[in-house]
Amino acid sequence: MEVLRDSRGWTHVELVLSGGAPWGFTLKGGREHREPLLVTKVEEGCKAAVAGVLIGDEIVSINAVPLTGYRQEAISLVKRSHNALTLVVRRFASLPIFPCNAKLF
């Protein structure tokens, strides 16, 4: 297992969401606005929360598709998922976090 950290403690975390839409998180930003694609809201007890999605996570890839950064692309990818959604997010973590159903890689 390779823990990808950059020098400031940013890690990539793989999260597996299950259960189907709505997942319960809000994406903001995107290359259209020249901003990173960030999770700005996570509803309490939603599927995203259960999977371990946190506010501030930057989505890097959806369902193993690396993102170009456009939100529209990300939305399409998410909407294509039915029961399972795999997200790889970039997160600032100075301490290793081991959420119960998240894989660190």
Next chain:
Amino acid sequence: MNDSFNTSHYDNGYGQDEYMTQEDEWDRDLLLDPAWEKQQRKTFTAWCNSHLRKAGTQIENIEEDFRNGLKLMLLLEVISGERLPKPDRGKMRFHKIANVNKALEFITSKGVKLVSIGAEEIVDGNVKMTLGMIWTIILRFAIQDISVEETSAKEGLLLWCQRKTAPYRNVNVQNFHVSWKDGLALCALIHRHRPDLIDYAKLNKDDHLGNLNLAFDIAEKYLDIPKMLDAEDIVNTPKPDERAIMTYVSCFYHAFAGAEQAETAANRICKVLGVNQENEKLMEDYERLASELLEWIRRTTPWLENRVPEKTMSEMRKKLEDFRDYRRLHKPPKVQEKCQLEISFNTLQTKLRISNRPSFMPSEGKMVSDIASAWQGLEQAEKGYEEWLLTEIRRLERLDHLAEKFRQKATTHETWASGKEQILSQKDYDSASLSEIRALLRKHEAFESDLAAHQDRVEQIAAIAQELNELDYHDVAAVNQRCQSICDLWDHLGTLTQKRREALERTEKLLETVDQLFLEFAKRSAPFNNWMEGAMEDLQDMFIVHTIEEVQSLTAAHEQFKATLPEADSERQAILGIQNEVQKIYQNYGIRGNVTNPYSTISTEEIVVKWDKVKTLVPQRDGALQEELARQHANERLRRQFAAQANLIGPWIQTRMEEIARCALEMGGTLEDQMTQLKQYEHVIIAYKPNVDKLEGDHQLIQESLIFDNKHTNYTMEHIRVGWELLLTTIARTINEIETQILIRDAKGISQEQMHEFRSSFKHFDRKKNGVMDTDDFRACLISMGYDLGEVEFARIMMLVDPSATGVVSFQSFIDFMTRETADTDTADQVVASFRILATDKPYILADELRRELPPDQADYCIMRMPPYSGPGTVAGALDYTAFSTALYGESDL
């Protein structure tokens, strides 16, 4: 004439008791049987008369006529053939007795024992005595000397009778009395000797009288044997008188024996003569045979002694055949002849000796010894001949064999040798390479050993030729010639071989030398070639230099290179020299063939060409370097020019930036004041542009000249450009910021004091004083403002204020953040709530609802942009206003 003694009837009954028997009979016969006396008297009288008639006298009365002894003496004389002493002529008794005594003495002198016979009895006319005496005389003179097969006297006579009568079956003479009674014995006796006198077959065996009388008659008539017996007496007497019979039979004996004797004598003479004739014939034969044989030997011996050899085996074989024929066909009869000769000689000699003749003396040169020696000579010659023949044949065989061997070996050798001369005379080494020469040398070595191996054979051939010579082979001349030619060729081959070896070795050495030279050439030419190629490359090397020093170092290197040229030149010459040497060798020794160097692909032409090239390149390079140097100088000038300018502009921009920054951070005064200041700065900046342009021009020149560095200034055009643009942007941005701040201030109603507070906070936490806050500054700032932040929260906030993750927070962002927290703005949620009202609390909205509530173009905008709602309870045409709203605000709810 019968000479055969048939011994089958031989009766050996009479032993040596003859005398004794006689004595006994004599004693007994003192009482003489009157019959016997009668017979005896008749017989004895007749007997005496048969003798006395030769003397011309007879007796009448046997006891009377012998009384005076005269007739007795006469009888004795006639019988013995000897003279008795003169008789006494007197009539007196004593004269008679004397005469009778004389007779008796004579008888006694003949070895007869007269027992109890005295002269007185005879004179007295004693019949018995007289008969006895006469019997004695008869016995002595007629019978005693009979000898038949070593049996004498009475037995002899009996034997004679038995022998003679043996063939007659009905005659069996066993004694001198009863055996004669049938007369057949007498007839048989007669017939035996004179078959012409009696026809024995016609005799009747029962007619004893007839037979006897017949015998008596024939004997008297033809045999001159007077009748002495009386047939009736004999027949009638049971046992006739033995003595009478004996006397009469003895006459037969003497008659036949005599006749036989005469016959024998005649025969003897005939025999002797015959023997003589025979012998003479034998001698003649011998002589003849001997001559023939000797002649034959004389003829044959030289033939056998002829030792002139024939030339060919077949002729010798013929000779051998002839000899064999001689041995098998011609000689054996001769051997036999010789044998015969010997035998005849021996026989002849024996015969002569037996017949008491002188031995045969062959004529001169025909003696047995001569023949023997001649024969010996023949045999020796023969033996010698056979030996010689065989030796010769062996010799010829050997010669033939040798000659054949010679031919074979010579042929084989010649076959081998043919073509070798040509091969050895080849000049194939002229144009051969070193390895070829070596191969040729190996081949030659092999040939040399082959040659050596053949030396043996040549010697063998010569030896055989020698032997043929010694053995005097008939065709030895041809052999010698061939042998000579072979030897000559052999010597020649030897010479050629040697020459070839020398030539090959010499060539090999030369080629080796050449090879060495080639090798050296290769060894030296390769690096030299490399060096030249390297040099050419270097000389043609496109150099990109940016400094004068670089050019100078290149030039220095070039000068260094030029310094090595002379050495290189000499190397070149040396290398070319090698090639020349090779050429010279080839020329001098007339070696044809490739002059190519097997070790090197580099030719001298190549070297020459390259060298020339190098030579031309050197000055070219010089020129190029000089050019470059000039260029570099020019560049330097440009650099300096640029640098001067840039060094002015750079700091100027920096100053301006600082001014603007300072202005931006200036807390005193209003935003409008700031704006005015900034606008002033802007003017100044714009006015300064031509300088920058000029620098751009210089820069272009520099770029065109491909100058990439400039140590005279730390400012690159990019720096300046960037700085300039930054300056422009900064001023624009700052102005914009101020404008924005003014806007915000106006929009958000932030008072001057608030703004001043924000600004001083920012300024305070901008520890580095670079117009921005880094994360720690910001964190501290937030804490100071009362935010209780966990890491996650802070990160989130950082994300909001520094979305680009630059790591710093600008004053604008800071203001935004601060005012966001306090402002009331439309958020996505609010818009969503608004849509929900329109959608009557449904999670989705329908198109006609939109058209109902919103202006048509905005409704269309929404309808077009709203994604379909795919949540629970969806219907056809349901539109997701939530996603749309969040999307509007740059957010999407998923």
